[in-house]
Amino acid sequence: MVFLTVTNLIRVRGPDEIWRKRKIFRLAAAFIGRRRNCYSVAVRNVHRALVYATKARKLKKEDMKELWNTRITAACEQHNISTFTLKEGLDRSNIMLDRKSLSDLAAWEPRTFECLAAVAQKKLEIDGFIDGADKKHPTGVNLNLKDVMLEQWLKEKK
Numbered sequence: 001m002v003f004l005t006v007t008n009l010i011r012v013r014g015p016d017e018i019w020r021k022r023k024i025f026r027l028a029a030a031f032i033g034r035r036r037n038c039y040s041v042a043v044r045n046v047h048r049a050l051v052y053a054t055k056a057r058k059l060k061k062e063d064m065k066e067l068w069n070t071r072i073t074a075a076c077e078q079h080n081i082s083t084f085t086l087k088e089g090l091d092r093s094n095i096m097l098d099r100k101s102l103s104d105l106a107a108w109e110p111r112t113f114e115c116l117a118a119v120a121q122k123k124l125e126i127d128g129f130i131d132g133a134d135k136k137h138p139t140g141v142n143l144n145l146k147d148v149m150l151e152q153w154l155k156e157k158k
Contacts, residue, residue: 068103075106079117089120092127 021039027049028035028042035045069083076083090097095116097105105113 065099068099071103071106072099075110075113076117078110079114081117081121085124086117086120088129089122089124090116092129093119093123095119 024039024042024046025036027046030036031042031045034041036042072086073083076086097116102113102116105116
């Protein structure tokens with residue numbers, strides 16, 4: 001910045017203030033009216049927006065977790081198996097899939113999810129597991145696992 005007169009040089013508080021204000025104005029560029037142009041108003045609104053952004057990052061994670069659980073639950077109901085039974089059967093079969101992977105399979109590859117449900121159900125039948133929620137043996141899709149040759153693999157993985 002070039003100052004042609006000494007009075008303008010005296011009025012400026014230094015380069016730090018210029019860059020600090022510039023940073024705030026850059027963050028407030030999408031705002032409307034004085035929230036964008038007036039520094040004292042822009043500072044308050046930028047800080048408030050940053051607080052909302054911080055809270056929203058946590059809420060986004062919670063929303064995604066809820067969406068994944070909803071998809072998994074809906075797919076499990078389609079295949080007549082409870083979510084707990086599915087997760088327990090997959091854990092005992094050493095199939096380590098997280099919520100996101102299971103929900104993607106449920107939404108975009110229903111046949112694969114159906115096979116996973118059948119594997120989980122068959123493994124729990126082999127182990128003699130009784131679901132604690134409804135005190136019954138797990139029900140589910142009756143796929144012929146002999147065609148896929150998974151029955152022997154499931155027995156070996158005890």
